[in-house]
Amino acid sequence: MLFSRRSGQPEYFDAERPAGEVAEFYRTLAKINRLCRFAQPFQSRLPKLLGESPEQLSLLDVGGGDGLLADLLVRWAGGQGWHWRGVNLDTSRQALRLNRSCPNVAGSALALPFRDGGFDLVVSSQFTHHLAEPEVVRHLREAWRVCRRALMVSDLHRNPGAYAALALLFRLAGCPREFRRDGLISVRRGWRHAELVRLAREAGIENPRVECYFGARILLLARKTR
Numbered sequence: 024m025l026f027s028r029r030s031g032q033p034e035y036f037d038a039e040r041p042a043g044e045v046a047e048f049y050r051t052l053a054k055i056n057r058l059c060r061f062a063q064p065f066q067s068r069l070p071k072l073l074g075e076s077p078e079q080l081s082l083l084d085v086g087g088g089d090g091l092l093a094d095l096l097v098r099w100a101g102g103q104g105w106h107w108r109g110v111n112l113d114t115s116r117q118a119l120r121l122n123r124s125c126p127n128v129a130g131s132a133l134a135l136p137f138r139d140g141g142f143d144l145v146v147s148s149q150f151t152h153h154l155a156e157p158e159v160v161r162h163l164r165e166a167w168r169v170c171r172r173a174l175m176v177s178d179l180h181r182n183p184g185a186y187a188a189l190a191l192l193f194r195l196a197g198c199p200r201e202f203r204r205d206g207l208i209s210v211r212r213g214w215r216h217a218e219l220v221r222l223a224r225e226a227g228i229e230n231p232r233v234e235c236y237f238g239a240r241i242l243l244l245a246r247k248t249r
Contacts, residue, residue, distance in 0.1 A: 026181050030211035035201045045117040049089045051202050062095040064177050064236050072173045078105045080143035085132045086150030087111040090122030133161045137169045145170040148177045152212040163226035176243040179213030185239040186210045214241050
């Protein structure tokens, strides 16, 4: 029963915290994200999702925190001989101050301050589980509105295997107590396949595709046809 329904338990870092704590959180998160290769699902799926001509495009990372994902994707694209331009959006100015790699925008994922079709690609990673379902619908609707070509969302898959694996990883990596606690709450606030499909359809996304990625993550992919 623990994983049959999403947890509504708040996370410690959902609220504003001292700058030192926020910086430590993002240092630890970057370490865990690199160990888990959190950019790899995007790198493996985006070329096919985008179809022809991915060589030059603009991308927006919604809820990107310190900008790590946008930076990794832009540098990875450069290694393919492509020229991608990234923008990082988050509500936390403390997190945005940690980003030195691409332009920052302070704003809400529920009301993106961009025109329709303003970015070729919109991505989001490990963000939607922080939201209640009505907010997720607004977030996805806004992301779909401002993307011109494609949308890809990656988040945590809610299951006991992922929970146990992360609990062990956090211990072995020596993560701080509050980080460990938040990370495990995040799994319990994550998604199942049917939930994410339903929310994407409520947001008006055309032909959403949802798939699990090695049991620990769940991906939402959609491409605009007009």
